[in-house]
Amino acid sequence: MTEENKTMVTEFILVGLSDHPRAQIVLFCLLLVVYLTTLSGNGFMILVIVADSHLHTPMYFFLSNLSLIDIFYTTTSVPEVLANCITHRTSISVMNCLVQMNCGLFLGMTECLLLAVMAYDCFAAVCHPLHYTLMMNNRLCVILVASSWITAFLLTVVPIFFMPVEFCGPNIINHFTCEAQAVYKLACLNARINEIFSIARGIPILVVPFIFIMVTYIRIGLAVLKICSAQGQSKAFSTCGSHLIVVSIFYGSAMSIYLRPQDSHQDKLISLFYGVVTPMLNPMIYSLRNKDVKGAVYRVIRKKAPE
Template identity: 35%
Template sequence: MATGNWSTVTEFTLTALPALLEIRVLLFVILLLTYTLTATGNIVIIFLIWTEPQLQTPMCFFLSKLSFLDILYTTVVTPKLLACLLVDQKTISFAGYITQTYFYFFLGTVEFILLAVMSFDRYMAICKPLHYPIIMNSRTCLMLLPGCWLGAFLSVMIPMIVVTRLPYCRKEINHFSCDIAPLLQVACIDTCLIEKINFILSALVILSSLTFTAGSYTYIISTILCIPSVQGHQKAFSTCASHITLVSIAYGSNIFVYVRNNLSNSLDFDKVAAVLITVVTPLLNPFIYSLKNEKVKEVLRETVNRIISLILRKS
């Protein structure tokens, strides 16, 4: 445990960006473009799902909520990162750092739980098709949604309360966004126990939801393999393609970052992974929805054709 006078830290300075100052204009343009495309793509998905009767299904309902989460998730980090690229003094208040960190983990946890719920929806649709309309009705969907948010709130709140009560003796944060691992490095006490607790909680949330999802798809694949026709195989797999892709990206990137012990020894790796999780993944998701989900792709094609026809008529 460190000894000495502990002063109250009211703000932090993000120190991971100076090495990139020579190309910060280029980074700003790329990040701004990425953020704009992410917001636009996910808004289009939400608009299509809520306006087209063909997409009024439980799976598309959850897809729209996932798009909404992606917008919130990238908004938590990207605007502050863009601001840091524009100004020389890259500071953030203690309250602001804690708030951004909380919503970063809270929204990420909601997404994991929601992905597990979506796997259950696919399980019911393929393995229990006769019971699917009865069980996965609008009332069930509306009940599952607040359950995702409540579960995330409870799992993230306790470790964040612990972090806010730690004494901090340095203001420099070796990162370009708000995260727990770099914050623990500037604490005035030994944080090994807290890192272990964070590791256990991260593993519990990520691996438990992944296990549930993997179990659902085990039953789904075994059911699909029993379908006699090749066309039936392809149709069944096409209904799961977008979700499987989302699961692979989300769990793959986050497991490498958060389900590892000794987090403070891998900050350079975490910086790269943070870009993937908070910037790249939300950008890819709407394209995955449109390219892998046949219903969304069909409705998107029809909508684009209607818009083109309307423009041609007016011209």
Template identity: 40%
Template sequence: MRNHSTLTSFIILGLTNDPQLEILVFIFMLTTYMLSIIGNLTIILLILVDSHLKTAMYFFLQNFSFLEISFTTSCVPTYLHSILSGNKAISIKACFSQIFFVVLFGATEFFLLAVMSYDRYVAICKPLHYVTIMNSRVCRNLILSCWASGLLIILPPLSLSLNLEFCDSVIDHFFCDASPILKNSCSDTWFIEQLVLLCAVLTFIMTLMCVVLSYIYIIRMILRLPSAQQRKKAFSTCSSHVVVVSITYGSCIVIYIKPSAKDETAINKVVSLLASSVAPLLNPFIYTLRNKQVKQSFHGCIKRFAFHLKK
């Protein structure tokens, strides 16, 4: 029998119950979190200070880095604090707030990746009109559209979930997630579950279709280029985005295509850990290591900083 008394908080079980393993998890997550913040902040600052990085592509990259910082900050610090303090309780209000921000930043990231694929399509397929098409007003409107789409995805299911009654307080995850929250409810959650699934599938399919269509046109255009050097250069401008898209969509596919119900929780934890800790750390390196302009800007800033120190 479930306890039908009014609950005011949930218990986050985390990734492990082993105290020694929990220390290793804490060190790993703290390290990846700090490095991802530093890496993404570096990209944001480089694009702000370098006049050579004022194109639409870098404007979108700057916003993507901001989303990466926001996404990892919405779930990792709370879990680190719970390990450090030993307090695994989280209030229901705080839990719903965390779900709101995690889904908002995550969904907005998907829409932004679709916009970035369109930007690469314009750059390669319509290079002479790139500056005209991707002007500052269009870029700002696209970013606002990404945020608005993220809000539209989270608000309907979240607003309905606020009226739920809860009988169970245990969340077998390291942050508040929709699935365990709905499992803890005494109320009928069928409609909300279907709405959550619909919103997730719509976001995934719409953005993936935009990415796939953009790259179909890009590949067709690249294959028409006369020289191998031109084709290589064109591919290199898209390679970083392709890698990031593969990581983001790949992790989402793994969550929703599970080998068995028994492994659902374990897989969700592992993939969520990769998405919230490892991916935000890798993405700055993926973009900087494969982008000559960003590397040149970084080296230039280091030289200027060293020169001012010598003074």
């Protein structure tokens, strides 16, 4: 194949979730509701954490960053999908697709690392409660969050220099967005190399943090078993329960895509779940299971209400 043939692809065609007009209208309405709920839920969570001094703790500092990531993450793809449903436009330039793909990878990897940081915070709170304020001081919290963002950025940018950027055709992406797995299938490499590249990238950002989280929770579980009072055990479970649910949902869906052979139909559903539904569920999981957040919401509303 000549160089001329390799550079002919200038845009991709997104297959989308459905090609039926009525189904697209239904999908548009559902996605719009989910997207607006995600923006309002995560935005309100950030507002409450910033506005209420009782929530100026490491746990909620990490949670506000998680909400910020979820807002950005859904915004990288959902508006494009909504526009495609309305205009029936399915094409996207190669450059825009690569930008969307790498932004999604960056934010997804940042969330992976941040969830590992939050697991360490739970470990410090449950296993070392007397030394918690010393272990999780403000400076360390900022360093941990900044390290998550910077590490994810480097893991996104550095592979770009080694990532195949030439596309030999066809130019049809069997997905509703520029998901990395779907885009790599169109690169000028055989499918086996693409799968190896994907798995090699997924191990340090998915497997290693996941193992760290699991080891951390094993130690948390052993510490909880040593707590004599039922009230103390309940408080420990309340501290870590919401985070464990979020970890299970996010890592379970992400690892099922990036660490197994590709299946277009399953990949679409799983991507829709962790890329659209999960960011909407995160603030609900933390707010519904957390008395501190409920109390902060009540105080913020009471403060804003007219006398």
